[in-house]
Amino acid sequence: MTDTQQPPPVDLSWKAMTIQWGTRAPVRKGAGLTLGAINVGAYAEVPDYWQDRTRSPRGAYNPTGAAAASIGGYYLRHKSDLWADNAAELYEEAISRRWSSADSIPWDTCRGLAEDVEVAVCQVSTELSQQASIEAEVISGWQQQMSYGFHEVKVFLATETFDAARHFEVFRKRALLNGGGLGLESPGEVNRWLLESRGGWTETVALLYLLRGLFTRTIYRYLAAYAPSPVEMLIGRRAAQDKTRHLAYALHHLRYAANHVQGMGDHLNAGLAQAELVSARDEKDPVLWESLACFFGGGVRHMDSGMTIVRSMRRRYVQDYLQHLGWIGIQHQRMLAPNFKAVLED
Amino acid sequence: MAVADDVFASYREYGREQGYDLRWLERRDVWGEGVSPRSRAGVLLQDVDHGLAAEVPDESRNLTGRPRGALPRSGVARVGNYPVRTKADVWLRNGAELYEEAVARQWSSATDIPWQAITSLPDDIERAECQLATFITEIEFVAGDVPGKWIAAITPDYYEPRMFLLSQVMDEARHLDVFRKRALVNGGGLMRRTGNPQVVGAVIDSARDFTEMSARLHISGEGAVLTLFRMGELMAYNDAEKHIYRLCAQDESRHVAFGVMHLQYLGSVETDRREEIQSYLDDAELALVTGASGQNPVARGLPSNAALAILLGGGEANVDDGYNTLLAIRQRQVKEYVQRVRVAGFGERFENGRANPMLEQYVQAH
Numbered sequence: 001m002t003d004t005q006q007p008p009p010v011d012l013s014w015k016a017m018t019i020q021w022g023t024r025a026p027v028r029k030g031a032g033l034t035l036g037a038i039n040v041g042a043y044a045e046v047p048d049y050w051q052d053r054t055r056s057p058r059g060a061y062n063p064t065g066a067a068a069a070s071i072g073g074y075y076l077r078h079k080s081d082l083w084a085d086n087a088a089e090l091y092e093e094a095i096s097r098r099w100s101s102a103d104s105i106p107w108d109t110c111r112g113l114a115e116d117v118e119v120a121v122c123q124v125s126t127e128l129s130q131q132a133s134i135e136a137e138v139i140s141g142w143q144q145q146m147s148y149g150f151h152e153v154k155v156f157l158a159t160e161t162f163d164a165a166r167h168f169e170v171f172r173k174r175a176l177l178n179g180g181g182l183g184l185e186s187p188g189e190v191n192r193w194l195l196e197s198r199g200g201w202t203e204t205v206a207l208l209y210l211l212r213g214l215f216t217r218t219i220y221r222y223l224a225a226y227a228p229s230p231v232e233m234l235i236g237r238r239a240a241q242d243k244t245r246h247l248a249y250a251l252h253h254l255r256y257a258a259n260h261v262q263g264m265g266d267h268l269n270a271g272l273a274q275a276e277l278v279s280a281r282d283e284k285d286p287v288l289w290e291s292l293a294c295f296f297g298g299g300v301r302h303m304d305s306g307m308t309i310v311r312s313m314r315r316r317y318v319q320d321y322l323q324h325l326g327w328i329g330i331q332h333q334r335m336l337a338p339n340f341k342a343v344l345e346d
Numbered sequence: 347m348a349v350a351d352d353v354f355a356s357y358r359e360y361g362r363e364q365g366y367d368l369r370w371l372e373r374r375d376v377w378g379e380g381v382s383p384r385s386r387a388g389v390l391l392q393d394v395d396h397g398l399a400a401e402v403p404d405e406s407r408n409l410t411g412r413p414r415g416a417l418p419r420s421g422v423a424r425v426g427n428y429p430v431r432t433k434a435d436v437w438l439r440n441g442a443e444l445y446e447e448a449v450a451r452q453w454s455s456a457t458d459i460p461w462q463a464i465t466s467l468p469d470d471i472e473r474a475e476c477q478l479a480t481f482i483t484e485i486e487f488v489a490g491d492v493p494g495k496w497i498a499a500i501t502p503d504y505y506e507p508r509m510f511l512l513s514q515v516m517d518e519a520r521h522l523d524v525f526r527k528r529a530l531v532n533g534g535g536l537m538r539r540t541g542n543p544q545v546v547g548a549v550i551d552s553a554r555d556f557t558e559m560s561a562r563l564h565i566s567g568e569g570a571v572l573t574l575f576r577m578g579e580l581m582a583y584n585d586a587e588k589h590i591y592r593l594c595a596q597d598e599s600r601h602v603a604f605g606v607m608h609l610q611y612l613g614s615v616e617t618d619r620r621e622e623i624q625s626y627l628d629d630a631e632l633a634l635v636t637g638a639s640g641q642n643p644v645a646r647g648l649p650s651n652a653a654l655a656i657l658l659g660g661g662e663a664n665v666d667d668g669y670n671t672l673l674a675i676r677q678r679q680v681k682e683y684v685q686r687v688r689v690a691g692f693g694e695r696f697e698n699g700r701a702n703p704m705l706e707q708y709v710q711a712h
Contacts, residue, residue: 019535021534055487096456130411182399
């Protein structure tokens with residue numbers, strides 16, 4: 001039967017089907033109507049466990065009271081699997097701070113760099129572009145496992161993968177802008193570890209954001225600080241701003257998980273120590289360090305001073321790493337892998 | 347930036363004397379071929395690739411996740427499980443352009459919708475708005491979760507479609523969010539969920555081939571929703587709702603364009619797959635004419651259908667008028683579908699009897 005035939009009697013039974021009527025979310029001057037602001041009354045109740053494996057919106061009326069038939073996926077159903085209290089705010093912040101690599105960067109201001117500096121910038125850009133690509137792969141592979149009871153996290157992560165797309169292309173554009181071209185691919189051990197992390201989203205978050213994301217943000221900040229032109233400075237600043245938002249989700253989620261899942265803190269502590277050892281293989285590769293040293297120092301002939309800055313950058317990363325873990329409630333200093341300890345002592 | 351190779355040789359010689367490796371310090375194939383920003387648009391993705399970076403292989407052997415054009419290294423683990431590594435399976439000619447358009451046209455559901463323009467509505471209208479918004483909230487992120495699953499399956503050698511799909515996931519997050527906001531802003535609330543797997547897009551989830559998924563999602567599902575959003579003026583009761591439909595339609599147009607352009611590319615380069623694609627369109631048409639996909643808010647049997655009739659009629663008392671308008675929307679959905687399939691290069695099905703005969707009933711109905 002098609003809709004061209006005589007319609008059946010109209011069923012308006014849905015008109016009474018709501019768990020709460022009379023909801024008026026506040027519209028705020030300047031901020032408008034935010035995702036956090038619509039969490040009012042019954043719609044603000046985020047359950048500890050979401051039994052449904054469909055796309056039913058949280059707070060929609062369920063006429064049977066039973067879970068609907070599964071449509072596959074949506075295995076992350078415990079709040080502690082993915083939740084962060086700040087997800088709704090971070091989602092809106094991501095949208096309000098959106099930028100475009102096409103026209104937010106003064107591309108014409110980085111012409112005429114020395115050849116060695118140009119190639120170094122291209123090599124660093126290649127590495128960062130690949131990191132962003134892997135980040136998008138990792139997160140988008142998990143999206144469909146995340147239940148609709150926690151839609152704030154799902155939509156925030158949609159902004160993050162979109163940010164990752166922008167980071168992928170802004171560094172690609174930079175590498176190709178002056179004819180330097182893309183450089184060598186990443187040695188890829190940490191990439192592999194991230195992609196193979198399937199134990200749980202929380203474990204993946206620890207690796208993706210603390211082991212990798214914090215490191216990436218540290219590089220972004222140093223790019224901005226030692227940029228040879230306004231282009232790299234602005235890219236570094238904007239990308240670091242995005243990455244800080246991503247880290248804010250991770251920190252709140254990891255703290256929530258550590259506080260709500262018995263043994264999670266110890267589990268993460270041990271898992272990160274293992275991952276640090278894996279990253280040692282990437283650390284032995286000289287390509288990233290040397291190209292950063294050339295970038296920071298201002299050329300091959302100044303790489304010694306550039307390498308001093310690289311060492312400082314790596315030390316800063318490990319210090320931040322321990323500090324962030326401490327904020328989550330994980331005292332990691334004694335578990336730190338030898339390669340990370342060595343960076344602190346360098 | 348024309349520079350002789352020996353400049354790099356002298357850098358390397360100096361660096362190696364200092365104990366550096368410097369294997370990365372090489373002149374690339376594109377050396378000296380810079381890119382000029384466009385005067386207003388800036389540097390666009392479609393303008394930057396040249397040399398190796400612009401070579402899109404018909405079959406990708408990139409299993410290490412390297413960006414297209416980056417230089418491979420021996421000893422790198424095969425980290426990528428990329429089942430989609432045949433160009434025709436996922437490619438389209440304007441992927442980079444669609445991505446850049448998506449970036450340029452992002453909007454905020456918090457501040458780009460004039461929420462203050464919403465005033466109290468009659469109870470039957472508000473309930474219909476809320477039921478429609480609940481349904482759309484339920485279906486919109488189908489188009490977020492499902493492309494998400496495919497992104498990690500596509501080799502980075504085809505980064506343009508991957509990037510577009512990432513922009514689509516972002517768009518769908520905003521659509522989920524803007525309709526949820528609409529349901530909760532004006533004295534109403536969320537209403538009945540559907541909860542039926544067929545009614546929440548499981549048929550899209552289950553597609554085993556990217557093109558099959560795209561036909562179901564972009565051509566059939568989002569195509570039908572696009573038609574509805576384009577006619578949003580008819581069911582909007584204030585400027586806020588008009589803005590929502592307009593902005594969502596703009597996004598959906600891009601998503602549908604992706605599906606059409608992908609089908610067009612595949613159909614032109616892999617002619618032996620045309621019959622297979624026609625079978626996907628058979629399914630898409632069946633879903634379109636019967637509403638069996640469950641993604642079409644207009645389709646009969648769904649609460650959103652009755653809600654739309656109330657909105658289009660101007661109230662419960664005029665629901666029959668609403669159904670007449672709804673039939674016109676159904677007819678337009680069919681006509682636009684036919685046009686998209688023709689643009690995609692599969693229009694012969696409308697001449698050779700392959701197309702679903704019920705399409706014609708819609709065309710003649712109103």
